[in-house]
Amino acid sequence: MKVVTWNVNSLTARWPRVSEWIEANRPDVMLLQETKQTDEKFPFAGFSELGYESAHYGQGQWNGVAIVSKVGLESPTRGFGDGDPEARIIGATCGPVRVYSCYVPNGRALDNPHYTYKLAWLSRLRDLVAQRAEALPHVVGGDFNVAPTDLDCYDPSAFTGATHVSEPERAALGAIAATGLVDLTRRLHPDEPCFSWWDYRNGAFRRGWGLRIDLLYVDEVVAAATTASYVDRDARKGEKPSDHAPVVAEFTL
DNA sequence: ATGTCACAGTCCCTGTGA
Numbered sequence: 001m002k003v004v005t006w007n008v009n010s011l012t013a014r015w016p017r018v019s020e021w022i023e024a025n026r027p028d029v030m031l032l033q034e035t036k037q038t039d040e041k042f043p044f045a046g047f048s049e050l051g052y053e054s055a056h057y058g059q060g061q062w063n064g065v066a067i068v069s070k071v072g073l074e075s076p077t078r079g080f081g082d083g084d085p086e087a088r089i090i091g092a093t094c095g096p097v098r099v100y101s102c103y104v105p106n107g108r109a110l111d112n113p114h115y116t117y118k119l120a121w122l123s124r125l126r127d128l129v130a131q132r133a134e135a136l137p138h139v140v141g142g143d144f145n146v147a148p149t150d151l152d153c154y155d156p157s158a159f160t161g162a163t164h165v166s167e168p169e170r171a172a173l174g175a176i177a178a179t180g181l182v183d184l185t186r187r188l189h190p191d192e193p194c195f196s197w198w199d200y201r202n203g204a205f206r207r208g209w210g211l212r213i214d215l216l217y218v219d220e221v222v223a224a225a226t227t228a229s230y231v232d233r234d235a236r237k238g239e240k241p242s243d244h245a246p247v248v249a250e251f252t253l
Numbered sequence: 254a255t256g257t258c259a260c261a262g263t264c265c266c267t268g269t270g271a
Binding site for chain 1: 254255256257258259260261270271
């Protein structure tokens with residue numbers, strides 16, 4: 001199976017790039033973030049024409065997450081089920097795996113209420129994935145808005161006092177991993193940065209000023225079955241790209 | 254900090270978020 005996570009930064013604006021990518025790569029499952037659409041605007045028909053089922057949890061102007069699959073899409077769940085109005089997580093069973101598409105809050109600044117919300121959100125995600133006692137292998141992917149270690153940041157000194165690299169955020173990721181999940185890209189590539197996001201500003205992509213914040217957490221069953229993992233940097237180039245590149249994993253279950 | 258992008262409303266510019 002080929003599974004990809006991709007923050008598309010508006011599926012309305014990105015549909016030409018996303019549909020083109022699907023036709024070129026034919027993934028089995030896509031985890032999308034920041035669709036920035038209502039469910040009414042989501043291109044269910046467009047995905048269907050490409051041979052895919054899809055499920056969306058949208059709210060409109062902000063956030064929005066989706067799962068797109070050509071290997072089945074069953075038992076979708078939207079949100080944590082706790083009344084949080086922000087559309088940031090959707091789960092589904094696609095063939096042999098249970099998958100989640102996550103868009104972790106940005107946090108904005110360490111002293112901002114959105115940072116507190118971010119840490120609480122990651123704690124709720126930990127509680128959700130900790131309950132996966134059922135038999136299905138799991139893939140929990142998305143834009144985590146946290147660079148797990150300094151290797152995942154082009155210049156840690158430029159992020160002093162900033163979000164995305166703070167100890168509490170990294171500890172929150174650690175708590176998720178401690179439920180038995182593996183940061184797949186890092187497991188397969190222990191020494192390469194493997195950045196997945198570059199700011200639109202300042203020529204960041206050209207200068208290599210990136211972060212690795214788009215992550216695939218998988219259980220040991222999936223990790224052991226994985227044959228390849230990579231970032232499709234070409235998708236960050238060209239006309240109207242997202243500021244994130246797709247992160248792909250290939251495994252055989 | 255910011256050389257950008259996308260969204261909605263104030264609607265062809267501006268404020269907000271990333």
